Amino acid sequence: MTFLSNEPIERHTFAVLVDNEPGVLARVIGLFSGRGYNIESLTVAEVDPVKQLSRITLVSSGTRMVIDQIKVQLDRLVPIHTVLDLTDGGAFVERELALVKVLGTGEHRVEALRIAGVFRARVIDSTTESFVFELTGSSQKLDAFIDIMRPLGLAELSRTGAAAISRGTATI
Amino acid sequence: MTTTAAATTETTTEPKTMTGAQLVLEALVDQGVDTIFGYPGGAVLPIYDALYQQNRIKHVLVRHEQAAVHAAEGYARSTGKVGVVLVTSGPGATNAVTGLVDALMDSIPLVCLTGQVPTHLIGNDAFQEADTTGITRPATKHNYLVKDVAQLARTVHEAFFVARNGRPGPVVVDLPKDVQFASGPYYGPELCRPKSYKPQTEPDHAAIERAIDLMAKAERPIFYTGGGVINSGPRAAEMLTELVRATGFPCTNTLMGLGAFPASDKQFLGMLGMHGTYEANLAMHGCDVMICIGARFDDRVTGKTSEFSPNSKKIHVDIDASSINKNIRVDLPIVGDAGRAIELLLAAWKKRAPKPKLDAWWKQIEFWRARDCLRYATTKDVIKPQYALERLRAAIQGRDDVIISTEVGQHQMWAAQFLPFDKPNRWLTSGGLGTMGYGLPAAIGAQIGNPGALCIDVAGEASILMNIQEMSTAVQYRLPVKVFILNNQWMGMVRQWQQLLHGERYSQSYSEALPDFVKLADAFGGVGMRVDAADDLDRVIAEMIAADKPCIVDVTVDPNENCFPMIPGGHAHNEMLLGPEDHKSQDPSAREEGMVLV
Numbered sequence: 001m002t003f004l005s006n007e008p009i010e011r012h013t014f015a016v017l018v019d020n021e022p023g024v025l026a027r028v029i030g031l032f033s034g035r036g037y038n039i040e041s042l043t044v045a046e047v048d049p050v051k052q053l054s055r056i057t058l059v060s061s062g063t064r065m066v067i068d069q070i071k072v073q074l075d076r077l078v079p080i081h082t083v084l085d086l087t088d089g090g091a092f093v094e095r096e097l098a099l100v101k102v103l104g105t106g107e108h109r110v111e112a113l114r115i116a117g118v119f120r121a122r123v124i125d126s127t128t129e130s131f132v133f134e135l136t137g138s139s140q141k142l143d144a145f146i147d148i149m150r151p152l153g154l155a156e157l158s159r160t161g162a163a164a165i166s167r168g169t170a171t172i
Numbered sequence: 173m174t175t176t177a178a179a180t181t182e183t184t185t186e187p188k189t190m191t192g193a194q195l196v197l198e199a200l201v202d203q204g205v206d207t208i209f210g211y212p213g214g215a216v217l218p219i220y221d222a223l224y225q226q227n228r229i230k231h232v233l234v235r236h237e238q239a240a241v242h243a244a245e246g247y248a249r250s251t252g253k254v255g256v257v258l259v260t261s262g263p264g265a266t267n268a269v270t271g272l273v274d275a276l277m278d279s280i281p282l283v284c285l286t287g288q289v290p291t292h293l294i295g296n297d298a299f300q301e302a303d304t305t306g307i308t309r310p311a312t313k314h315n316y317l318v319k320d321v322a323q324l325a326r327t328v329h330e331a332f333f334v335a336r337n338g339r340p341g342p343v344v345v346d347l348p349k350d351v352q353f354a355s356g357p358y359y360g361p362e363l364c365r366p367k368s369y370k371p372q373t374e375p376d377h378a379a380i381e382r383a384i385d386l387m388a389k390a391e392r393p394i395f396y397t398g399g400g401v402i403n404s405g406p407r408a409a410e411m412l413t414e415l416v417r418a419t420g421f422p423c424t425n426t427l428m429g430l431g432a433f434p435a436s437d438k439q440f441l442g443m444l445g446m447h448g449t450y451e452a453n454l455a456m457h458g459c460d461v462m463i464c465i466g467a468r469f470d471d472r473v474t475g476k477t478s479e480f481s482p483n484s485k486k487i488h489v490d491i492d493a494s495s496i497n498k499n500i501r502v503d504l505p506i507v508g509d510a511g512r513a514i515e516l517l518l519a520a521w522k523k524r525a526p527k528p529k530l531d532a533w534w535k536q537i538e539f540w541r542a543r544d545c546l547r548y549a550t551t552k553d554v555i556k557p558q559y560a561l562e563r564l565r566a567a568i569q570g571r572d573d574v575i576i577s578t579e580v581g582q583h584q585m586w587a588a589q590f591l592p593f594d595k596p597n598r599w600l601t602s603g604g605l606g607t608m609g610y611g612l613p614a615a616i617g618a619q620i621g622n623p624g625a626l627c628i629d630v631a632g633e634a635s636i637l638m639n640i641q642e643m644s645t646a647v648q649y650r651l652p653v654k655v656f657i658l659n660n661q662w663m664g665m666v667r668q669w670q671q672l673l674h675g676e677r678y679s680q681s682y683s684e685a686l687p688d689f690v691k692l693a694d695a696f697g698g699v700g701m702r703v704d705a706a707d708d709l710d711r712v713i714a715e716m717i718a719a720d721k722p723c724i725v726d727v728t729v730d731p732n733e734n735c736f737p738m739i740p741g742g743h744a745h746n747e748m749l750l751g752p753e754d755h756k757s758q759d760p761s762a763r764e765e766g767m768v769l770v
Contacts (some may be wrong), residue, residue: 018368019367019368023305023315023317026306026309027309030309030310034310065497065501068497069494069497069498072493072494072496073494075493075494076338076339076371076492076493076494078313078314078334078366078368078369079314079366079368080368081367081368
């Protein structure tokens with residue numbers, strides 16, 4: 001849709017409550033690939049074992065028209081209960097977890113540990129030549145930590161993608 | 173509603189136990205199904221065995237699974253019921269996919285039961301195994317794989333609920349063979365609803381009032397209505413007619429919406445869009461208030477979106493919220509059932525009884541109408557396809573029991589332009605997907621659902637060959653369907669685009685080595701006739717209508733005729749070509765821009 005190219009791109013976080021059944025994630029992902037929407041991150045896990053509900057947190061970006069389409073397109077999938085555009089819905093908190101493996105000895109190793117302390121990352125595994133740090137925070141904080149670790153021996157990275165929830169008393 | 177059907181019904185009476193295959197048929201009967209279209213195979217043998225031992229459901233044996241789905245579509249569209257398809261695993265399911273997507277695009281309610289290899293073999297690349305739910309996920313409104321016979325009845329009922337509620341569409345239920353053999357409990361349809369699927373049917377009443385505000389002040393209004401009105405049921409079409417007449421506004425229909433408003437009415441402007449009428453498209457372009465009901469601003473309707481109806485306030489009624497603001501930004505979205513919205517609009521209009529002054533608008537429309545955009549040059553030497561359809565129109569005019577289906581291409585557009593559709597559910601065409609080969613099986617499905625009706629497939633010689641094998645089905649069930657071929661020896665619409673946009677390089681669009689359709693009809697056990705001269709048309713059409721067997725009429729028409737009016741790809745409504753002369757004067761650079769569009 002070239003005529004929309006001048007519209008600004010917005011980044012939105014969606015909370016999606018779905019039936020925990022086979023294929024539901026494929027449906028969501030298929031919707032995004034089939035309609036050319038972009039997925040920045042997607043996390044999913046069961047949140048209600050009794051009602052068998054899972055919650056997907058999905059971060060996407062697009063023009064306003066695309067963002068609005070994403071919401072209504074998700075909403076019409078049969079196993080989807082609720083779609084909430086957290087970005088539109090007011091204040092919300094968003095956190096991501098990263099596991100960061102850093103290899104090194106000597107000064108680099110000491111510096112990595114010091115920086116981890118500054119970022120309040122936890123050491124969850126260690127050998128004489130390696131650390132695995134666990135860090136939780138906004139995606140930007142994770143980015144910053146990872147950038148600093150890069151010259152200090154960053155060897156491997158595992159990130160969860162964002163999980164998000166609205167602030168205050170409101171619930172989904 | 174989190175209580176499962178199983179949990180709730182247990183407290184009342186003990187459910188009956190039967191095999192999975194019997195459960196399926198029991199559920200179909202409880203859903204009001206008396207006819208299904210299908211083709212047997214290894215993975216559905218238990219269901220075919222159960223079918224053999226009962227007489228409540230009639231099975232129509234097609235000759236190709238794609239045709240089973242199109243037949244079910246024709247049946248559904250012409251009767252308002254849910255169409256039901258039964259096919260086997262693997263190739264049975266994959267052959268059905270084209271029909272499923274067709275039904276998805278055109279919002280036709282279908283339930284397609286597919287066989288599957290036994291659960292313990294799923295994922296093993298077993299014989300005739302395909303990942304049916306994976307393949308059909310984007311091809312259906314929803315799909316299910318039933319792995320537990322205890323869930324079977326509930327799932328079938330839920331499939332029907334999903335297929336017919338909200339925006340209708342096709343639903344696949346994939347049934348592994350061991351589940352068909354296993355015994356399980358039967359639950360009725362009452363409590364079997366999806367937990368999470370609750371489409372909004374009741375429109376926002378405040379929005380209806382705001383719509384009336386806009387309509388009452390309109391100087392150049394137009395109704396633009398689509399297949400959603402047809403899907404909402406015959407009553408919706410009646411109320412639409414009442415609303416249009418009460419307001420005095422002009423009305424145009426989409427290809428899928430033909431028949432929702434009587435074509436013979438003075439307020440009808442004809443179909444709009446790429447091959448719509450001059451008056452409909454210019455009225456859409458020039459209107460100040462547009463009331464869109466059950467249509468989706470498809471690219472064939474809008475043309476160039478940035479120049480689409482630039483000065484209008486747009487009201488959009490749709491049951492599917494995702495159809496609103498998808499292609500065109502509207503000013504007043506109303507989510508809800510088309511029929512219900514029309515009912516509320518009509519009541520609110522009558523209550524306020526505004527008297528908008530529309531004389532100048534109608535004068536303008538009459539001026540456009542006077543261009544007589546569907547006129548064509550007649551010659552003595554060849555039959556013009558439009559003329560053949562005019563003779564067909566003369567033969568069926570005034571009859572209430574005529575159902576027209578089409579294949580896809582020039583003949584389809586001419587049929588939409590020239591045939592009279594005064595009532596809903598009498599026009600079956602593949603609008604969204606544009607599936608060649610749709611028309612004959614759709615006519616068969618319509619004839620099964622409407623035994624006394626006159627079912628005519630207006631076809632092209634290329635399209636008809638895509639599902640010609642269904643002549644066998646028509647003969648087997650003694651269905652007197654008529655195939656009216658406008659034979660121009662070309663894939664006409666492809667040839668037209670090659671002529672207009674690709675420098676007259678007719679790549680692969682000539683219909684070489686055509687069969688003798690008269691002999692072909694005869695070989696199938698039907699009747700075949702050929703028309704080479706315009707004078708013979710009336711006689712042959714009368715014979716075709718009188719024939720009590722499947723009948724093919726092969727009409728030799730002008731091979732060079734193009735379908736006009738035409739909005740070339742990438743152009744706006746006010747940039748229509750009315751005939752070959754218009755094309756010659758067109759700016760070549762604009763033509764190149766349009767080439768990349770379909």
